[in-house]
Amino acid sequence: MAGTTPGTPRVLRAMNDRAALELLLTHGPLSRSRIGRLTGLSKPTASQLLARLQAAGLVVVTGTSQGRPGPNAQLYALNPAAAHVAGLDVTTARIRAAVADVTGRTVGTFELPAPTGGKARRHPGEPGGPGDAGETGDAGETGDAVQRVVAAVDGAAKAAGLTRDALDRVVIGTPGAFDPRTGRLRYASHLPGWHSPTLLEELAAALPMPLEYDNDVNLAAVAEQRLGAARGHEDFVLLWNEQGLGAALVLGGRLHRGWTGGAGEVGFLPVPGAPLVRGVARAGGGGFQELAGAHTLVRLGRELGLEPPPGPDEEAAADLLARAAEHAGDATGGDGDGYDAGTGAGTGGPYGELLRHTATSLATGLAALVAVLDPELVILSGGVLTAGGEPLRALVQRELAELAAPRPRLVLGAVTGHPVLSGALESALAATRDEVFDTSR
Numbered sequence: 001m002a003g004t005t006p007g008t009p010r011v012l013r014a015m016n017d018r019a020a021l022e023l024l025l026t027h028g029p030l031s032r033s034r035i036g037r038l039t040g041l042s043k044p045t046a047s048q049l050l051a052r053l054q055a056a057g058l059v060v061v062t063g064t065s066q067g068r069p070g071p072n073a074q075l076y077a078l079n080p081a082a083a084h085v086a087g088l089d090v091t092t093a094r095i096r097a098a099v100a101d102v103t104g105r106t107v108g109t110f111e112l113p114a115p116t117g118g119k120a121r122r123h124p125g126e127p128g129g130p131g132d133a134g135e136t137g138d139a140g141e142t143g144d145a146v147q148r149v150v151a152a153v154d155g156a157a158k159a160a161g162l163t164r165d166a167l168d169r170v171v172i173g174t175p176g177a178f179d180p181r182t183g184r185l186r187y188a189s190h191l192p193g194w195h196s197p198t199l200l201e202e203l204a205a206a207l208p209m210p211l212e213y214d215n216d217v218n219l220a221a222v223a224e225q226r227l228g229a230a231r232g233h234e235d236f237v238l239l240w241n242e243q244g245l246g247a248a249l250v251l252g253g254r255l256h257r258g259w260t261g262g263a264g265e266v267g268f269l270p271v272p273g274a275p276l277v278r279g280v281a282r283a284g285g286g287g288f289q290e291l292a293g294a295h296t297l298v299r300l301g302r303e304l305g306l307e308p309p310p311g312p313d314e315e316a317a318a319d320l321l322a323r324a325a326e327h328a329g330d331a332t333g334g335d336g337d338g339y340d341a342g343t344g345a346g347t348g349g350p351y352g353e354l355l356r357h358t359a360t361s362l363a364t365g366l367a368a369l370v371a372v373l374d375p376e377l378v379i380l381s382g383g384v385l386t387a388g389g390e391p392l393r394a395l396v397q398r399e400l401a402e403l404a405a406p407r408p409r410l411v412l413g414a415v416t417g418h419p420v421l422s423g424a425l426e427s428a429l430a431a432t433r434d435e436v437f438d439t440s441r
């Protein structure tokens with residue numbers, strides 16, 4: 001509400017408007033009298049407010065109340081067409097995009113697979129990618145990245161019955177982070193085409209709406225904070241494992257990104273049990289990634305005689321842990337060889353060994369994080385970790401209690417499906433609602 005004076009009628013009207021819009025967002029359709037009671041406004045003032053919001057295109061009449069004595073009252077709701085946003089989740093395998101209206105309802109989705117016949121797909125920690133210190137990416141790759149982002153946005157908009165010009169904001173989630181000082185992507189050498197110093201300028205020129213970028217794991221944390229396991233928590237860590245290991249740090253209710261945007265890039269963390277990796281920027285990974293990353297879990301599964309399915313490491317690792325969790329859940333506890341939620345004991349045999357080894361590896365890295373941050377809560381998220389389910393969670397909790405003095409509660413992520421995409425949409429919606437719901441402009 002820049003340019004207004006606190007306490008003036010215009011400001012008070014805008015505050016009442018915002019309060020009513022937030023109520024409609026939270027409760028869904030409401031009658032005029034119900035809005036009046038919830039806001040403390042008189043009936044005439046509530047009527048004026050609703051007329052004003054209808055004229056602004058923010059509120060629509062959606063029906064009438066039923067089943068109450070007396071005449072049926074009109075019900076008012078947020079106008080879904082008042083704003084639309086898009087979120088993108090970018091990986092080496094594909095770009096997943098979605099469009100949501102201002103109520104938060106997803107109205108269009110689109111997925112663009114990685115082009116075939118191009119360069120081999122690389123994972124964090126694998127050699128062959130440009131190092132962080134000298135990532136460049138040629139102009140052709142950068143142009144392809146821009147075209148693919150635009151195609152994903154257009155695809156999701158078309159699925160929603162819109163064009164890109166109708167979108168009020170786009171939020172893009174990627175591995176790594178864009179350095180706020182240089183505008184260049186760091187800590188994601190495995191993502192080809194995204195390292196040009198002009199990439200952000202080219203994307204801004206191609207897309208006409210406000211465009212924002214964030215680390216994919218940070219966006220998963222946004223989703224958990226607003227929709228899932230972290231609601232009501234001010235200090236938490238989210239540990240993610242899919243194509244790479246990463247963490248999001250939320251301190252005092254706010255994401256901590258660090259000076260270069262690299263806070264939470266825990267895959268580079270030196271840890272006991274893994275070789276000391278030097279030149280981690282050039283290597284694309286570090287000790288924790290080598291100790292607990294998906295490729296390590298797949299290798300361990302083979303060493304234990306468990307045959308991982310073909311496909312990307314993160315999918316194979318998730319399959320192995322899901323099978324291990326299923327074996328743990330099916331085991332009986334009478335002979336002490338089965339899974340027990342109270343002790344975190346896994347099954348015997350190779351699946352039990354896989355769970356125990358994975359839990360110890362994860363707890364080793366987490367111990368360093370909780371010793372420094374002392375969070376209230378740790379969330380295990382990403383397809384690899386959630387595949388292990390309660391058996392893996394309980395084992396990590398038990399191991400962490402042995403390795404770290406602070407003992408935060410450990411939970412599985414509650415946002416299922418596509419947490420990064422959900423977080424991108426939530427981030428875009430929060431910023432857009434702040435603008436659209438401000439009627440003082």
